[in-house]
Amino acid sequence: MNSEENGIAVVGGGPAGMALALALHRHGQQAGIFDARARGAGLADQRILALSHGSRQTLEWLGAWEAIESTPIRTIHISQRGGLGRTLIRAEEIGVPALGYVLSAASLIAALDQAVARANIPYHEHSRIEDVRADNPQVSFRVGATLHQSALLAYAEGAIGTQAEANHRDYGQHALIFTATATTPHGGRAWERFTPDGPLALLPLAGNDGRDLAVVYTCDPEQATQLAALDEDTFLARLQAHFGSRLSFAAASPRHVFPLGLRYRKTIVGPRQVWLGNAAQTLHPVAGQGFNLALRDIRDLARSLGDADDPGKSGQLAAYAARRRMDRGSTIGFTDSLVRLFSNDHFLLQHLRGAGLLALDLLPPLRHFVARRMIWGARAW
Template sequence: MVGGGPVGMALALALHYHGIPAEIFEARTRADVRQDTRVLALSDGSRQILEWLGVWPQHAATPIHRIHISHRGSLGRTRLSASQMDVPALGWVLPAARLITTLDAAVSAAGIVYHEQQKVGAGKTPTNTSSQTKVALTAWAEGAVNTADATTNITAHDYAQHAVLCQAHTAQPHNHMAWERFTDEGPVALLPLGKAYAIVLTCAAVDVARIAALTDADFLALLQQRFGTRHRFISVTPRETFALDLRYRQQPVGEREVWLGNAAQTLHPVAGQGFNLALRDVWELARTLHHAPDPGSPDRLAAYAKSRQLDRRGAIGFTHALINIFASTLPPVRHARGAGLLALDLLSPLKNFVARRMIFGARAW
């Protein structure tokens, strides 16, 4: 296992519970891994996977009971609710550090060997394993898709956008409502976290330096202008930024190698599909390798790749289409967007299909 972050530790645990030994190799220190500052938006399907692994940090997670999706300047909007879907929550929001701490404790309790500060280069097989036996399979769960890797077919698309991340408090409580607000400048997401909102504000790459340098007051004014008047923002934390692009491997497997999570596909954060797709990768790989005499055999890896094809393509296509559709400023497209959101809200079977796809991935079908 190359990568000791949340995906790598989740996979090591999943394999362990299926009776498959695994060791973790992480370039950073274990303490540094636990300092992850990200906020994770998890579907209820991901909650089920983490509960199966025994690592669901219930008390750290804020449930999402409703989601409001709209586009500024258009009449259409869609609202989703957990009660309509007959699930305890549409999703959950929690600090990545809390999940990582829980995973780390479970890895230690399971006796899984964790090699810290041991970087494994691309195309290399981990060495110095505790058993000193031949590695049957190398799982890459570290970093993003490397476009310089010439050993496989990689698709890449630069959105020319950055995400600005922070937390903000509002004058009124969030009441467990999440918001996805599409604007001509890019989407804005508000995710309930504790008593605050985790904010993901998308901006053009040419604007990110200016926005990052704004004072708190000026950023709050920008956020208010982008989001609208349904909430009044009163305070904000320091901001972080990162570039947004789409990169994915056409095939997530190679000769005794498999790539999962961001190492297999790096997605735009709209609709929060990335980490949820990674956990489904973990679930399916562990299930496919169960009782395998040779976990790295070509037939097992081919079976895994085939089983993930529909879910991967669906998530990649869904997020990419959302960005392209809502980025267009052509009047006919704007009107079609509003009509589409309205139709989605009125047609219960279609709304349930989309919601279940976001919650459970291809398992919804």
């Protein structure tokens, strides 16, 4: 059996894995990417992502932002169906050019891949990692017939873990993902509309003279299946009734359905191992925090290991996990609370929700705090 040595082995060649390898490279750590798929497989990803201004700053630091095609979110309109209360969050109030940016996962993956190639970071495609053994002073694993040894194994993609290793919550919701075309330009505005069935998010896109919107329509699994099968005209009528009269819709693309849930590892470090991105947590898409949290984890880990002679030491990894505990825990809790608080038609909760939205609208310091927390995570405090 052949043997090879690597500095830090990054498992997963998706956006989180490539971003981590680039961040480690920027801090002077040798890293290599191992992906079970072919390189470029992620370019078929149909998802639309919403990244915060803080994530843009991280991608600029990684040298990937300029190649990404994106649409800025300058205003977010938050409301609930069937109840009073709404609030507007504006980028100009926070002193940033945009609250966030809407982009395709494929565009992000292509830009990160180009940056990885420019940095000459080793990328091992068709390389499934097996037989992991964490023995000091290195962690070993096998790819095919070749044994590899690394100081640290960083999982950026893959399964969250077993029931004993992770917490799970099934929201009983699926998401329909599609593109809708409005009759009027969106003007860089995003909508987060809470309904008893689940949140409905509309994100601005650049197509059709600024009238296209990426839509995440949340509902129960049976309803999602039915809605996905409707013809376009019938579905547009259902969408219009569900959203309300603030926008009129002229067209909708075919719908794709995805199950939603919360899964997160109880601990994100182990003997010469660390878990980030989808390998550490998968969140409900409400408020779009999943990949933004992953990028904050990535930046902090790379900073923590930047001058480390041995990046896999347990003390360093434990310190990293402790630093990330507040941001990770509060982001998971915030997302989970939003889903559970707003996805019902309880009379009392409806009035409490309305009062909360009204308070956000009337109290600029509170509104600014919430916006900065969503942009930069716990470091905004």
